[in-house]
Amino acid sequence: MGDAVQQFFAVKAKIAAAEREAGRETGAVTLVAVSKTFDAADIAPVIEAGQRVFGENRVQEAQGKWPALKEAFPDIELHLIGPLQSNKAREAVALFDVIETVDREKIAAELAKEIARQGRAPKLYVQVNTGSEPQKAGIEPRDAVAFVTRCRDVHGLAIEGLMCIPPADENPGPHFALLEKLAREAGVANLSMGMSGDYETAIAFGATSVRVGSAIFGSR
Numbered sequence: 001m002g003d004a005v006q007q008f009f010a011v012k013a014k015i016a017a018a019e020r021e022a023g024r025e026t027g028a029v030t031l032v033a034v035s036k037t038f039d040a041a042d043i044a045p046v047i048e049a050g051q052r053v054f055g056e057n058r059v060q061e062a063q064g065k066w067p068a069l070k071e072a073f074p075d076i077e078l079h080l081i082g083p084l085q086s087n088k089a090r091e092a093v094a095l096f097d098v099i100e101t102v103d104r105e106k107i108a109a110e111l112a113k114e115i116a117r118q119g120r121a122p123k124l125y126v127q128v129n130t131g132s133e134p135q136k137a138g139i140e141p142r143d144a145v146a147f148v149t150r151c152r153d154v155h156g157l158a159i160e161g162l163m164c165i166p167p168a169d170e171n172p173g174p175h176f177a178l179l180e181k182l183a184r185e186a187g188v189a190n191l192s193m194g195m196s197g198d199y200e201t202a203i204a205f206g207a208t209s210v211r212v213g214s215a216i217f218g219s220r
């Protein structure tokens with residue numbers, strides 16, 4: 001068994017333990033295996049071990065490896081977890097099953113247009129910049145609830161979740177708690193939060209999906 005497959009099973013076991021510890025149902029948390037920078041040959045063994053949900057942060061990189069993998073494994077669910085430029089909305093809607101990084105009006109408008117044009121509707125999450133970091137994508141926390149409402153009412157987009165990436169040098173707990181509160185206020189069910197270093201904490205704060213890369217595939 002390769003390293004990635006072994007590490008994948010270890011992460012699955014830790015997710016199950018964190019679910020139990022948090023008093024949550026087994027299987028309540030979806031593992032999004034983040035495969036950015038790794039190629040199809042690295043990813044295939046993890047698919048064969050049973051993983052079906054993957055995350056990529058660049059549209060162009062994903063276009064290079066996922067169409068063939070999705071054809072071989074039609075039940076793959078591919079998440080876009082990196083910033084989306086409006087000129088890439090067409091490609092993103094065509095390839096991804098979940099887009100987690102809706103964070104401004106222009107992207108919402110472009111996605112609505114492409115969804116209508118292609119007749120293909122990825123699930124959409126709004127990214128929230130919980131730490132208000134200037135270099136980071138995401139809507140400001142104070143604007144998040146109104147933005148979700150505008151996505152629905154102005155653009156006709158169903159927003160199914162919120163996503164955040166807490167500041168690297170801070171305790172993530174308060175950021176996860178803030179995202180959970182905003183999701184409740186916005187009437188949104190899913191919470192994408194937690195990465196290799198903090199996914200067990202995120203599960204304790206109510207994550208419904210965790211995005212784990214290096215703990216499975218190794219360092220990039």
Ligand SMILES: *Cc1c(COP(=O)(O)O)cnc(C)c1O
Nearest residue numbers: 034057081195196211212213214
């Ligand atoms: C790369 C990435 C991850 C995975 O990070 P690891 O620390 O390797 O688990 C999660 N979320 C986003 C948005 C990323 O870009």
